Amino acid sequence: MDTTVLSLGDPLAPARKATAEMLRERNTSFSLPQPFYNDERLFQIDMQEIFHKEWLIAGMTCEIPSKGNYLTLQIGDNPVIVVRGAEGKVHAFHNVCRHRGSRLCVSEKGKVAKLVCPYHQWTYELDGRLLFAGSEMGADFNLADYSLKPVNVKTAGGYIFISLAKEPPAIDEFLRTLDHYMEPYDMENTKVAVKTTLMEKANWKLVLENNRECYHCSGSHPELLNTLLEWDDTNDPRASQEFKDHVADSAAKWEAEKIPYLHAGFGLRNRIVRMPLLKGTVSMTMDGKQGCKKLMGRIQNPDLGSMRILHLPHSWNHCMGDHMIVFTVWPISAQETMVTTKWLVRKDAVEGEDYDVARLREVWDATNDQDRRLAEENQRGINSTAYQPGPYSKTYEFGVINFIDWYSERMLNNLGEESAHVREASVG
Template sequence: MEQTNTTVTGNSPKLAETVQLLQQRRPGYSLPQACYNSAEVFAADMEQIFYKEWLYVGLTCEIPQPGNFITLEVGNNPITIVRNKQMGVQAFHNVCRHRGSRLCTSKKGKVAKLVCPYHQWTYELDGQLIYAGNEMGDQFDKADFPLKQVHTKTAGGYIFISLAENPPEIDGFLAELERYLEPYDLENAKVAVQSEIIEQANWKLVIENNRECYHCAGSHPELLNTLLEWDDTNDPRASDAFKAHVARKAAEWDADNIPHEHISFGLRNRMVRMPLAEGKVAMTIDGSPACQKLLGRVKERDLGSLRILHLPNSWNHGQGDHLITFQVIPVGPQQTKVITKWVVHKDAVEGVDYDVEKLRRVWDATNDQDRTLAEENQRGINSIAYEPGPYSPTYEFGVVNFINWYADTFVANALGQTLPIALPE
């Protein structure tokens, strides 16, 4: 780690104390209590993680034409993401340059221009102010008041933003993500259905729960009808039968030029394609197809599951006939929104090619089960009896990796340090 500053840089309360807490944490153990329930630590998380790192925010197919937009909030920052007239994707602070009112007030829509509902200041789709009325006086120059842009990058149909002035490097990961998602042609896909749930738990508990399957056998019967727990043949628990199954499927995928190798960029990003259980082709309750139309150039239905991790806020499962994205949005110290989207071919017809209830049944059940687990975890952590406990180095290595990434990234950002660029492994 290259040190450029020795003092904390930020406005969140108790930032220095939080840095010290993370520097003194016990490796291989869960975090101190304040990291999961303190309003001060939550404010620091937003400032040092969610306002500085690259966030997954949606899919390009959700804004297919010029003027289509989607909105979200990152902490207190409303953001709008727009398809411009050149078919590019741009993100802006959803804040009028007049008196700060929100411009786009719905979750999604289509407009010719971006018009503030308060005083009708009007912006082109590229953010340039084109109308402010005659009331501003002769000296007013519209060119001085464009919308404030947010760093935006796309890859393989995924949209990422960063609120940082100088975001961290991500191009290496995005190039590989483009390659892994190419077979699905997500520009020509659509969101068939989505869900939003609120979990009464800190965002880190939501991610921790996702990063291990130690709990799966006791909590996720629907999911384990199709999902194989391990996603790495080097896992010490992996059986010879599992390794042989992976080798057979890998040979099939190689023949169709379907990327599948395990690749990671430090602890922040990883991708791997793993088979589903023998004879299963989709994450449905019985493993049968979820959609009759396959995505993109996919020819063989059994593509297993392309598992994509992007910290701090997304995990994903890509199958031959549909793809599922998960987006984590912190709401408060003990409240987190989880958005799930089920994506199918744009020409797939509901009721003909797919049934929404069948499509979403497994992950609706799994999300609800995970919500209960995270909320009970939060309730226990809030107790005066809580103290950090040990993670299993085999069953919970993914949680250890996440906590290490979180702590290292938080401290580096708060101290103005630069973490080494993570090369593909």
């Protein structure tokens, strides 16, 4: 922890204690107490203990295809840059100049030979080393003392994962599995066909809770249900025999093409599973037909259903034969969240010839906006003095229960670690 913060005391200490108590005492089959959804102090704790410590999806490797390509993102108050360096290596740094703290890269993405601060032209190599600071700094100035501050970064299956933590949680087993499941897609030869950003006036956890159940789907998502079957697994207690037979028939075809599909789980944080779409449909488009004429990677059969990838705290994904969709959730404040959606296709697919962006977007543009309205109305109700935690359905909302259980466990774990650090620092 920053020694300056320690010397001033932790203004969130009482809120941290109250947060831990509420989590320990909560009814695990009910929604969270009101402060978890609308209190700004608790939001700051969410950022410090979840979004600053867990692994997050920063983007896709295809977005920085060659040396010097970079992308930037904002995690709370922390600007981050991810850049492709020499020999294809991906680096991540705090997007903060070591001189007086200005942001180095101000664009969302771009390509550079070196990282140059626009304020005083301090210049860094793509691996973060300071190369130039000017003679004004004096003869005894040591460039080696002022490299960019690194951010943990790992890549797997075409995804870029970053963590601001000094010691992030273990993730390698999931990443190895992700590499295996994404192999058919040849992710280095994909591209982002289109990206959208949606601002929702709701707490980030409400956005995730809404995503983790389909209890609301039949009343809210007609476009999505043209193709989506809501069950994630044949073990779902609501799954019909017809659905189980459909899964078995589809799995036999995937097996023949050596397409990974079996359910792979890693605690409550990560899950990968391929499920068929509605019979007669092959892609999440309005008519269920291919959204892109060219199938991805080595895929030959367009009827691959949707491989669903969950990564808590902030991402879900749908991977079909012709395109894939990556969703990420970024908290802005206690009651505001940014949701990004990226549609990926083969790198050599031609817009207007192989795919139409409007058609590709149509289903999820509608669904995202419907979910936005649901989350915002949820937030408005929770803000009421009448709100109290309500019961989850153990059959229809088990995914929400799993998310809240994961959140509670990680929050308590990270708060405990933080308390220990504070005690050690204060004793020292």
